[in-house]
Amino acid sequence: MSQPDFQALTEYFKALSDRLRLEILLVLAEAEERNVSQLAESVDASQPLVSWHLRPLVRAGLVRIRRSGREAYCSLNRDAFRLYEAALSRLFSLDEENAGNPSEEAT
Numbered sequence: 001m002s003q004p005d006f007q008a009l010t011e012y013f014k015a016l017s018d019r020l021r022l023e024i025l026l027v028l029a030e031a032e033e034r035n036v037s038q039l040a041e042s043v044d045a046s047q048p049l050v051s052w053h054l055r056p057l058v059r060a061g062l063v064r065i066r067r068s069g070r071e072a073y074c075s076l077n078r079d080a081f082r083l084y085e086a087a088l089s090r091l092f093s094l095d096e097e098n099a100g101n102p103s104e105e106a107t
Helices: 003-016 019-030 036-043 047-059 078-091
Strands: 063-068 071-076
Touching (some): 047 063
Antiparallel strands (some): 063 071
16 A cells, blocks of 8 residues: 555544544435534534534545535535545455455464
């Protein structure tokens, strides 16, 4: 795996490493699109705090932001999750062909 791939995976895991960010992702998974105020209400947090937590999610490519006037609308980037899943599978050889029984391999 190349250095840029490691950097992308680092951003991915940083983005997923916070409970509020995971809650934001879950809300977005259930909705087509939400503005930041709606997200804040859904996760019971302030709008500035949600905006702050959106930054790592956007940096990792997991959330897309669309601006309309003063409003920022957020949506889940499902394709990014698929790309990260594929990268992790390649990195750890998790494809079905190479997957063995972990308990047998550990002995």
